[in-house]
Amino acid sequence: MIKVSNISHFYGVEQVLYDLSFEIKSGEFLFLSGESGSGKSTLLSILSTLLKPSKGELLIDGESVDKISNIDYFRQSKIGFVFQFHYLINYLSVYENIALAALEDKKQNINKVLGELGIAELSSRYPNEISGGQRQRVAVARALINEPKIIFADEPTGSLDSKNSTIVYGLLQNAAKKGTTVVVASHDMQIENYATQIIRLKDGQIL
Amino acid sequence: MISLKALTKNRFKSLLIFSSITIAVMAIFLISSVSHGIIGMYSKMIKTDGDIIITQKGISDTFFSNVDILLMDKIEKIEHVSSSYAMIVGASPIGHIPIAGIYGTTANHFSHYKLSSGGYPKKNEVILGTNIAKQFSTSDINIGNREFKISGTYSSEIGFEEGGVVMNIEDAGKLFNRSASFILVSCDSPSEIDEIVKKISALDSEIEVKTTQNFVKEYNQFKIIENSSFVISFLAFAMGLMGIASVMSMIVNSRKEEFGIMRALGKSRLFIIKNLFFETLVMSVSAYLFALVLSLGILALLPHIEMLQGYVNGTLSLQISLYVLFSTILMALFGSLIPAWIASKTDPILLINQGCA
Structure with a gap:
């Protein structure tokens, strides 16, 4: 599903990733762990096609990311994101936030996804009218709406209490069980209970 | 839809843009109408009462x-x-x-x-x-x-x-x-x-003889009025454009996170540019209509202001209205061009960096 070959990355003259190579199979729940400054954010940005690596190659679903002509469409159709902060758009309702991310033929599934995540009643509410845990569940719904092949989650429970964290991990685990590859970057060691693969980073290298 | 919601969400900044466009459009309306009014009155005075005019060479x-x-x-x-x-x-x-x-x-x-x-x-x-x-x-x-x-x-x-x-x-x-x-x-x-x-x-x-039609077309005073009107209208246009550009830059800056989300969700740069253009266009057309109503009111009042003794009259023709509408749309598009371009270049990585994973 994801093949990383000899990826290195520099910010100016400073090298932050050193010749990383690994593979993530379909349906894996990958835990990307490491201290602050270990290179997690950079690796996640590269894996999610938001950042081009200085060296090396990234293959997603057998396709070299460098050779994808419409990266925007690729990202919208094949990748879902869950960020530390929910990053919902405040002036759009829950339904509209999800519709913004949805492909045309997936818009009909919005209410179904909201129902599966137990937040159907929030559909017409605005982000500032719901709790932090509910917002993050909406963010997960937004990531799932296009039935992506991969979900990238960056500290998805960083701003949640343990109860809501468990709910969010459960939702991501369910997605992985249905065949979606889930990549989570976090400090939270609780994820180890859900992960099927763990990559530990230190100073830009895999331990 | 998103654009309209964004406008209501950013009410104060939208109002600033609306006001700067209204003032610029009103200035263009009034200066164009008054200059056309003056030219129209003098032309009418000459054209209705004769076919040929004789002046000193x-x-x-x-x-x-x-x-x-x-x-x-x-x-x-x-x-x-x-x-x-x-x-x-x-x-x-x-x-x-x-x-x-x-x-x-x-x-x-x-x-x-x-x-x-x-x-x-x-x-x-x-x-x-x-x-x-x-x-x-x-x-x-x-x-x-x-x-x-x-x-x-x-x-x-x-x-x-x-x-x-x-x-x-x-x-x-x-x-x-x-x-x-x-x-x-x-x-x-x-x-x-x-x-x-x-x-x-x-x-x-020692005389110069012209048809009144040609005289009106070639009369230097009319050309001076028309050119002055054009220069003032252009300045108003430039002021409006700069007003839009500066407020739109503020808006874009305060909504960087939103554009980052859109980019991360796979929305194209064109999608963001189109939305911002549409937002400015909605404000511009509303401001145009508001300025049109205000200008019509002022032009209707002008002949009744005793101090002006009827010397200043305005004619708001369909041609002027369309010309100002066209100018307004241009103002909106050019004013939002650079801010929209900057917004579309928002790097979604900022969303990850803010999380500091």
Whole structure:
């Protein structure tokens, strides 16, 4: 599903990733762990096609990311994101936030996804009218709406209490069980209970 | 849909853009309307009462032109000339009013001024336009250190004529030391006009003879008014554009996170640019309509402002309205171009970096 070959990355003259190579199979729940400054954010940005690596190659679903002509469409159709902060758009309702991310033929599934995540009643509410845990569940719904092949989650429970964290991990685990590859970057060691693969980073290298 | 919601969410900044566009559009509307109004009134005054105009050669402004009134006798003998009249246009202090228009004309043109009271002026008499008459309750009036008896009042379809006085051309000649500013000639056969122009030109080497249509097209004063109007309109356009650009830059900066989300969700740069263009366009068209209503109100008030004595009138034609609409849309598009471009380049990585994973 994801093949990383000899990826290195520099910010100016400073090298932050050193010749990383690994593979993530379909349906894996990958835990990307490491201290602050270990290179997690950079690796996640590269894996999610938001950042081009200085060296090396990234293959997603057998396709070299460098050779994808419409990266925007690729990202919208094949990748879902869950960020530390929910990053919902405040002036759009829950339904509209999800519709913004949805492909045309997936818009009909919005209410179904909201129902599966137990937040159907929030559909017409605005982000500032719901709790932090509910917002993050909406963010997960937004990531799932296009039935992506991969979900990238960056500290998805960083701003949640343990109860809501468990709910969010459960939702991501369910997605992985249905065949979606889930990549989570976090400090939270609780994820180890859900992960099927763990990559530990230190100073830009895999331990 | 997203654009409309974004506008209501950013109410204060949207209002700033709306206001700057409204002011710019109103300025363009008013300056264009007033300049067209002035040109329209003067053109109408010349075009409705004659087919050919005779002015002094080499003098670009009718105010300074001096044509021999005796030419009228020779002109009226030319075949297909039905009538002619001469006129002196000038400006002078009238009573306590520092400056007002004075129209000296031959008696055969008095009927152009519709009498509201009294009779047409004889020697040393004047009739007052409706607007200027409101400022005098005496039976005599001082014009250029000479006393004239007020013989009546008149109204005219041409706004600025109502702010002036009419007298016979001999009296005006003494005031302004000239024979006539111009002579207007009417013909009974439109197809003969060019031939008549040639014949009149041959009468005197010191005159310039044109059809009134050509005169209006080529009149330097109109060109000056039009060019000034264009320059002021352009400045208003530039101010509006800069207003949009600066407020849009503020908006884009405060909504960076939102554009980062859109980019991360796979929305294209074009999607963001189109949305921002649409937001500006909605504000611009609303501001245009608001400015149109305000301008119509102001233009309707202008003729009733006593201080202006009817000299400033505006004509808001469909052509001006469309020209201003086009300018408004251009203003919106150019004003939001750079901010929208910057917004579309928002790097979604900022969302991950803020999380500091």
